[in-house]
Amino acid sequence: MVLTTPFIMRGKNLKIMRPKKNQELELKxxxxxxxxxxMAAVMLLAYVALEWKTFYETPEFAQNSEKLNDIDEVLPPITINLPPPPPPKIQTPPVIEIVPDDEKIIETIIESTETDQDKEIIDIKDIVVIKDHVDEVIPFAVIENVPVFPGCEDADDKRACFQEMMQKHVRKNFRYPEIAQEMGLQGRVSLMFTIQKDGSIDELKMRGPHKVLETEAARIISKLPKMTPGKQRGNPVKVPFSIPITFKLQ
Structure with a gap:
């Protein structure tokens, strides 16, 4: 703090008071x-004190380091010895066998099958053509003359009459097996049979939910009467026909 002396006026004389302390020696x-x-010196000292690390050498580390030095001195350098190359393989010369000559082979003379001017040519009318007997099978939906069910001889639409008589035959001969009722079996059995060229029923195929129901359906089809065979272009042919039979418990 600098102390100054106020101006003192005494009459006409003016005196100026100077500060008592030297400004160059002021501490502030x-x-x-x-x-x-x-502050910078204190922070530097604190940083050095916190980051300074001291390592103490333990007796175990000293002993181990001495052992490691001893190992380095005792162990010889590691050398890798490659195995010698294998000896070259000596190939034995092939054995040559002398095979006796084969027996004389009789040559077969193949004569030409082409005709020449001296060969007689048979007339085409004298050639007999053997035809393979293949039974023609025509589906029921496209056959010209459908098989005739007994009782449909005078019907105008023999195709519709055939299907109606088949339904009557199934309803008339239908019988629900007792074992199927006890077991609660029900479902539809699909059947396919072929009306042969003589009007008999053959080649029965069926598929159903159980063997018992299939057996009953086959029994119904086996009771079909002999029919008038179907014809295609005036010739009797085989006609396949399929019908489903449904077994349903009340």
Whole structure:
């Protein structure tokens, strides 16, 4: 703090009072600079104190390091010895066998099958053509003359009459098997049979939910009467026909 003396006027004489302390010796003049230098020195010392690491050598580490040094001195350098190359294989010369000559082979003379001017040519009318007997099978839906069910001889639409008589035959001969009722079996059995060229029923195929129901359906078909065979272009042919039979418990 600088102390100054006020101006004193005495009459006409004016005197100026100067400060009593020397400004160059004032302690607060560079206080900010000194504070900054001190703060930086303290932070540096704190950083060095925190980061300084000291390692203490333990007896076990000293013993192990000495052993490692001894091992390095005692162990010889590691060398890798490659095995010698294998000896070259000596190939034995092939054995040549002398095979006796084969027996004389009789040559077969193949004569030409082409005709010449001296060969007689048979007339085409004298050639007999043997025809393979293949039974023609025509589906029921496209056959010209459908098989005739007994009782449909005078019907105008023999195709519709055939199907109606088949339904009557199934209803008339239908019988639900007792074992199927006890077991609770029901479902539809699909049947396919062929009306042969003589009007008989053959080649029965069926598929159903159980063997018992299939057996009953086959029994119904086996009771079909002999029919008038179907014809295609005036010739009797085989006609396949399929019908489903449904077994349903009440």
């Amino acid at each position: 003049k560079n206080s900010v600079l000194y504070f900054s230098i001190g």
